[in-house]
Amino acid sequence: MSSSSFTPFLDLLLDPTVPSEASLHHRSLPLSNPEYCTEWRPSLEPPSPVGSGGGEPDLISLLPDEILGCIITFLPTKDGARTQILSSRWRPLWRSAPLNLSVIGTSIDAAAVSSILSAHAGPARRFDVSNIVLCSLNGWLRSSTLDSLQELRFSYSSAAVEKPQMPPAALRFRSTLRVVHFGCCKFPDVAADQLGFPNLKHLKLRSVTISEDSLHAVLAGCPALNSVMLEFCYGFRRLRITSQSLNCFSLHLYERPVTEILLQEVIVENAPCLERLLHCGSLADHGMRISVISAPTLKMIGRLTGRLGRLELGTTVFKVNFAIVSIDDEPML
Amino acid sequence: MAAPESGDGNNGAARMVTLISSDNTRFEVEAAAASLSQTLQLTILDGGGGGGDGIPLPNVDSATLSKVLEYCIKHAPAAANGGAPNATAVDRAELERFDNEFVNIDQSVLYSLIMAAHNLEIEGLQSLVAKKVADMIKGKSPMEIRRTLGFPDPTPEEQAEMNAHMLEYGWAYE
Structure with a gap:
């Protein structure tokens, strides 16, 4: 078992809606003592132990505001706002739960x-x-x-x-x-x-x-x-990539008669975590130059076309009119 | 970030810690798994929870703690590995499958878990359970949500308030 550090697993790449730790700092509410619940239940609503519909008892309303707020933030915007209608316990929660619009x-x-x-x-x-x-x-x-x-x-x-x-x-x-x-x-x-x-x-x-x-x-x-x-x-015209954290860099360009300045050269100067350097669409007519000076974890580069003018990987220089599809077995995006 | 096991001189074998539930059940678990809890991580980094001592958790009963640890043990390797960016697609798919099954449980267990994850500050579990509850609410009408969550039927006064709210927040009901 590795003994290294413990970064929270949920990453924004997987789910941009993950709440920050800042919203979840409440602690020390004993769960095992049901009497405790009455201490933070708003007095305006009586306990509602069992739903009249015969389903599960309404346990969720016993949770602290902060947790209910967290649940509301995970809801799509309209669903979140509609929780105000559920009961007087829920009414004030939406407007103070972190907004997800x-x-x-x-x-x-x-x-x-x-x-x-x-x-x-x-x-x-x-x-x-x-x-x-x-x-x-x-x-x-x-x-x-x-x-x-x-x-x-x-x-x-x-x-x-x-x-x-x-x-x-x-x-x-x-x-x-x-x-x-x-x-x-x-x-x-x-x-x-x-x-x-x-x-x-x-x-x-x-x-x-x-x-x-x-x-x-x-x-x-x-x-x-x-x-x-x-x-x-x-x-x-020129893009220099230097980043200690960057994992994926993707470029989408297309050819069209634009008056704007077009990218001609990409230089990966120092990107120790870069695994994917991707390009979609067709490269500009000028013949793009790509230089990778230091990207020791690069696993995937592509999609390269015949119009690539020059590709340098470290000290190795490739000239035009062939395409490197992939450096390893991973599929192109 | 510091390594929890550094300096214990016990190379090879993973360091274990003991957690004690509110009903006095002892759980021995790898420090790496328990350290998914931000609350426990500090104690463990200070060298607590080992040997004959245990870390008492007066807010978490044994059934809930058992479930929490099941989650922590499954997620510890990925967390130690720096999380999602370095995980392979297969690893991620497996964790996703585990997570989906993990929260396929009764509401009462779900709420116990959400409180425990909150108290122990286990970020991934907090999100997982909160999302599960959000999924139970998503796309339903207010009356369907009330039935799902076990709310009593609204009184006439509550019904009047609901109607007023629907007028005020028309955009949410279109």
Whole structure:
């Protein structure tokens, strides 16, 4: 049996909704003594030992607020809000349980998002507002309900003629964010010290224009980063990857007559945990150069095409017109 | 992070600790498994729980503790390995299968587990059980949830409050 350290198993890669340890610090409620339950049962509701429907007794309402709040946070947004209707015991819980707001697959529109942010007291765990009208996004992001946000996802319309600027307020959650997905916008050019995300594990930018300096500042300012996905992102010619934590880096590009600056060179300078360096879509016409200087745990690189201009792995240089499909037996994504 | 077994000079054999439930049952378990509990990890790092001593857990009965330890023993190798990023797909699938079966239990046991996981600060188990309860609620109408969770039928006053709430939170019922 190994005796090394004990990182919590549940990882955001598997489940972005996992609550932080900060929300689960309550302790020392003895379970084995049923009389104890009466000490924290709100007086406004009498004990309800047995459901009249003849099912299980209502034991769940005996759990402390914090645990019920944790359960509510795991629920989809509408289901969570509807728990207020269950009983007077449950009524106040939703508005103080960490908010899990995701509009994906629901009928929640911009007006409903505003209603939710004014009804809920915060803090928030997840705010995912892709695929709705985002005129009010900057105002939403300023709401104190979203304090301590861990997961932020938004995407403007991909049909817009010109990409809007990303709202500056999105950067106010830098210290707590663990999962980020920004789509169809221009990343602001701000000072490098404004781009550190100390707890960020997963970063996805889709159709985002970002300068080389900003992208490198973000990568340098995320010491916990596990995966990065850049899909159809432009504005940088050269990408240098240096990260002590990064496990997976994936790039999606496609050829089209764009006026934006296209990526031409990827240099993996030092990435001791990098296992997967992936590319999807067709590479730009110019002939991409990829150099891997130090990535001792790299297991998978791909998909490479004949249009790759040059690939350097350590001191080994491959020139164009052949494709390396895989370095080991693992399937390509 | 420090290694719990460092310095005990007992190379090869895993270090064991003893946990004592509220009804005085003793459980001997590898320190690595018990250390999934943030609460116990501190005591174990300080060298507690070994030899003839045990760590008393006055808030956890033996049936619940047995179940908790089943979880910890299964998850300890992956946790020691740094968790999901280094685990293979097969390992992860096996743990997922175990987790699904593990929470396929009566509600009363589920709630005992959730309290124990909370008190012992076992993050993965807390999430697992809370998600299970969330799954019991998800997608159901308020009346279906009440029946599932064993709530009494609403009084006329409660019914009136429910109706008022549905008007106020119309977006949640569309």
